[in-house]
Amino acid sequence: MAEGLRERKKQETRIALSWAAVRLAVERGYGNVRIEDIAAEAGVSLRTFRNYFDSKADAIAAREVDRTLRIAEELRARPAGEPLWTAIRVAIEKHFALGEEGHGGRTAPDEKWLAGIRLMMSEPALQGAVLKAHAKAAEDLAAAIADRTGTSGLYPRLVAEVIGATRAVVIAEWLRGDPPRSIAELLSSALDQVEAGLPVPDQPVRE
Amino acid sequence: MAEGLRERKKQETRIALSWAAVRLAVERGYGNVRIEDIAAEAGVSLRTFRNYFDSKADAIAAREVDRTLRIAEELRARPAGEPLWTAIRVAIEKHFALGEEGHGGRTAPDEKWLAGIRLMMSEPALQGAVLKAHAKAAEDLAAAIADRTGTSGLYPRLVAEVIGATRAVVIAEWLRGDPPRSIAELLSSALDQVEAGLPVPDQPVRE
DNA sequence: GATAATTTTGCCTGAAAGGCATCTTTGCCT
DNA sequence: AGGCAAAGATGCCTTTCAGGCAAAATTATC
Numbered sequence: 465m466a467e468g469l470r471e472r473k474k475q476e477t478r479i480a481l482s483w484a485a486v487r488l489a490v491e492r493g494y495g496n497v498r499i500e501d502i503a504a505e506a507g508v509s510l511r512t513f514r515n516y517f518d519s520k521a522d523a524i525a526a527r528e529v530d531r532t533l534r535i536a537e538e539l540r541a542r543p544a545g546e547p548l549w550t551a552i553r554v555a556i557e558k559h560f561a562l563g564e565e566g567h568g569g570r571t572a573p574d575e576k577w578l579a580g581i582r583l584m585m586s587e588p589a590l591q592g593a594v595l596k597a598h599a600k601a602a603e604d605l606a607a608a609i610a611d612r613t614g615t616s617g618l619y620p621r622l623v624a625e626v627i628g629a630t631r632a633v634v635i636a637e638w639l640r641g642d643p644p645r646s647i648a649e650l651l652s653s654a655l656d657q658v659e660a661g662l663p664v665p666d667q668p669v670r671e
Numbered sequence: 672m673a674e675g676l677r678e679r680k681k682q683e684t685r686i687a688l689s690w691a692a693v694r695l696a697v698e699r700g701y702g703n704v705r706i707e708d709i710a711a712e713a714g715v716s717l718r719t720f721r722n723y724f725d726s727k728a729d730a731i732a733a734r735e736v737d738r739t740l741r742i743a744e745e746l747r748a749r750p751a752g753e754p755l756w757t758a759i760r761v762a763i764e765k766h767f768a769l770g771e772e773g774h775g776g777r778t779a780p781d782e783k784w785l786a787g788i789r790l791m792m793s794e795p796a797l798q799g800a801v802l803k804a805h806a807k808a809a810e811d812l813a814a815a816i817a818d819r820t821g822t823s824g825l826y827p828r829l830v831a832e833v834i835g836a837t838r839a840v841v842i843a844e845w846l847r848g849d850p851p852r853s854i855a856e857l858l859s860s861a862l863d864q865v866e867a868g869l870p871v872p873d874q875p876v877r878e
Numbered sequence: 879g880a881t882a883a884t885t886t887t888g889c890c891t892g893a894a895a896g897g898c899a900t901c902t903t904t905g906c907c908t
Numbered sequence: 909a910g911g912c913a914a915a916g917a918t919g920c921c922t923t924t925c926a927g928g929c930a931a932a933a934t935t936a937t938c
Contacts, residue, residue, distance in 0.1 A: 470904050470915075498893070509918050514896070518795070548871050588725070592799025595806060599798065613871050618861055621840045623869050629832035637825055654825055661868040662830050664755050664820050677884075677935055705924070716887050721927070885934070894925070902917070908910090 478516050480506040482526035489524055490579045494587045499523075525593035527580055532601035535559045535627070536608040548613055549659055552627060556655075559631075560647045585639065602628045630654050685723050687713040689733035696731055697786045701794045706730075732800035734787060739808035742766045742834075743815040755820055756866055759834060763862075766838075767854045792846065809835045837861050 484505035488497045499520050503513040517523040538555035584590045606624035610616055634650045691712035695704045706727050710720040724730040745762035791797045813831035817823055841857045 468905065473904090474916080500893090511896095511919065512917050514894090515917075518896095519894080521799075549869075588803075591806065592728075592803045595802035596795075596799045599802060615872055618840065618844055618857065619864065619869075619872055621844065622837065622861055622864055625836035625840050626833050626865065626869060629836040630829065633825065633828045633832050637828065650825065654829055657826065657829055658833065659868045661866045662756075662826075662833060665822055665826055675936075680935095681885085707924090718887055718889090718927095719885080721925090722886075725927095726925080879938100881937085883934105883936075885932100887930105887932075889929090889931105891928090892926085895923085897922085898920090900918085900920105903915085905912105905914080907912085 477506065477508060477512075478526070479530075481508070481513060481516055482523045485520065485523040486527050486576075486580045486583070489587075490583050494520075494524075494583065494589065519593070521590050521593035522596075524580075524584065524590055525597045528584065528594055529597040529600060531559070531577070532598060533604055535601065535631075536604040539605065539608045539612065544612070548609070548623075549655075551612070552623075553652075553655055556627065556631060556651060557648065560634075560651065581635065582639065585636075598628050598632070626658060630658055684713065684715060684719075685733070686737075688715070688720060688723055689730045692727065692730040693734050693783075693787050693790070696794075697790050701727075701731075701790065701796065726800070728797050728800035731787075731791065731797060732804045735791065735801055736804040736807060738766070738784070739805060740811055742808065742838075743811040746812065746815045746819065751819070755816070755830075756862075758819070759830075760859075760862055763834065763838060763858060764855065767841075767858065788842065789846065792843075805835050805839070833865060837865055 481502060485497070485502045488501055488505060497520070499513050500510045502520070502523065503510045506513075513523070517526065535555050538558050539551055542551035542554060584594045602621075602624045605627060606620040609623050610620035613620065630651075634647065634654050638645065638647050638650055688709060692704070692709045695708055695712060704727070706720050707717045709727070709730065710717045713720075720730070724733065742762050745765050746758055749758035749761060791801045809828075809831045812834060813827040816830050817827040820827065837858075841854065841861050845852065845854050845857055
């Protein structure tokens with residue numbers, strides 16, 4: 465209750481707008497959605513949409529921002545004594561396992577999220593916004609890492625960015641997935657490699 | 672000479688447009704430059720500008736794309752026997768040491784490039800475009816790494832993205848630089864940490 | 879040279895971006 | 909409660925952007 469009704473309503477509107485943006489874009493295709501439609505869907509005026517987001521792309525990417533920021537939250541929630549990289553693994557795993565926004569039920573890969581991701585990856589106009597979202601998330605993550613480890617300077621940022629990079633690669637590889645592999649497996653493999661300093665695999669491996 | 676006059680002219684126009692875009696944006700501020708001005712500066716029509724770039728931001732980021740793609744080129748130019756990470760170090764160092772576009776003279780940090788970077792980091796509307804540029808560069812780099820190491824799948828992409836992340840952190844840290852530190856030193860330190868698997872520093876270090 | 883393929887350009891329409899003034903809603907104080 | 913101030917929502921307006929389309933210009937090919 466740090467904030468009152470006003471603040472909560474703003475959050476709700478913001479989320480409603482960005483959900484509407486994602487939903488409409490997934491259904492009709494990014495180019496066929498006018499911000500006017502998005503605003504109508506969320507029950508606010510076109511002008512108000514602009515008070516919340518700088519662009520249509522930002523509205524769509526906002527879902528991804530919120531989602532990605534959770535990684536830092538999860539990390540902060542890990543016990544202080546836990547080794548950093550163990551905590552990181554758990555935090556990212558939860559991030560990927562995460563079901564639908566507010567639900568607790570064990571949902572499958574979460575179709576909504578998946579559809580959103582595919583949309584963002586395929587539409588060039590959205591890629592920039594998504595990457596910006598991840599950059600923002602990395603800042604948060606760096607702060608969390610700095611707090612946890614008591615380090616400053618290069619280290620926390622480096623770790624945060626590398627985690628972001630790992631996450632990106634895992635998702636890309638998983639989406640391409642043919643044959644499909646479990647995210648958990650890919651993630652685990654990727655983190656193992658990163659933690660080992662990314663040495664060149666002895667033999668040409670297809671993993 | 673692989674391509675004729677037509678192809679060369681297109682390249683020239685493209686580069687002229689993006690240089691003009693950067694120069695004007697640095698001088699007047701991003702928001703005060705209309706694409707019409709950019710087109711005029713490069714001696715083509717406004718409509719032609721659109722044939723080359725999807726947006727003002729993309730035109731500015733194009734300089735960064737070209738520059739960043741050189742990392743992959745440098746890597747490919749390294750002797751085949753050289754260990755991957757040694758080759759990577761050299762490639763990135765050259766990337767940072769790079770003077771002005773076409774000159775060979777030992778230029779200082781290259782004011783034009785620096786001004787461009789500052790512009791791109793500060794203007795939110797440009798951040799997305801720059802990140803997209805780096806993503807594209809990472810793809811190239813991943814291909815180069817795959818070729819060099821004979822690996823496929825997760826590994827090359829992981830290395831490419833991690834290098835991109837490292838580069839980003841080094842630049843950010845260097846720009847913040849207060850007191851200023853040499854890029855070479857920051858880069859070296861960052862790569863050392865990455866190659867070591869990013870273990871938590873023993874003592875709170877400010878590096 | 880003549881013809882075909884590409885580019886460049888002008889024109890035009892629809893959408894987006896964002897400044898400004900006004901009207902509402904919310905927060906807070908008496 | 910009543911009322912005032914702050915913050916948000918909305919409408920209106922202007923400028924800029926995005927991109928389709930076809931005519932004019934330029935380059936390539938034979």
